[in-house]
Amino acid sequence: MATITAIQRKLDKLNADKSEVLKQKLEAIQRILVKCVKCHKKSRLGAWSFVQGRWYVEPYSCTGGDYWNFNKTETCHITCPKCGDENYIYNHPQKNKIVELVDGHHFSTEKIFKGVTEKFRR
Numbered sequence: 001m002a003t004i005t006a007i008q009r010k011l012d013k014l015n016a017d018k019s020e021v022l023k024q025k026l027e028a029i030q031r032i033l034v035k036c037v038k039c040h041k042k043s044r045l046g047a048w049s050f051v052q053g054r055w056y057v058e059p060y061s062c063t064g065g066d067y068w069n070f071n072k073t074e075t076c077h078i079t080c081p082k083c084g085d086e087n088y089i090y091n092h093p094q095k096n097k098i099v100e101l102v103d104g105h106h107f108s109t110e111k112i113f114k115g116v117t118e119k120f121r122r
């Protein structure tokens with residue numbers, strides 16, 4: 001039993017270390033500066049808000065459709081914390097960096113950004 005207890009203690013320590021490192025990684029992502037295409041001011045990614053686009057699938061046949069899908073990150077918007085403008089990620093000069101930061105690290109948009117809203121378009 002002492003062996004199992006010792007192993008469990010090691011696992012607990014590893015899990016605590018992993019949580020701490022993940023927190024540091026998230027904070028590093030949030031510190032990356034993103035420049036607004038409208039006011040040209042830079043803000044930390046974590047200060048921006050994310051606007052999740054949603055698109056509608058019309059009903060078809062007897063049971064198909066009538067639901068909302070999620071846009072890919074590159075076709076969503078982010079809202080500048082300084083001027084409130086919605087920057088379209090697809091046309092943003094830092095598009096590749098933003099998409100990589102949002103999609104590449106297994107953190108939800110709710111964790112990365114200051115806020116998340118949804119925009120529905122038929």
Ligand SMILES: [Zn+2]
Pocket residue numbers: 036037038039040041080081082083084085
């Ligand atoms: Zn701005």
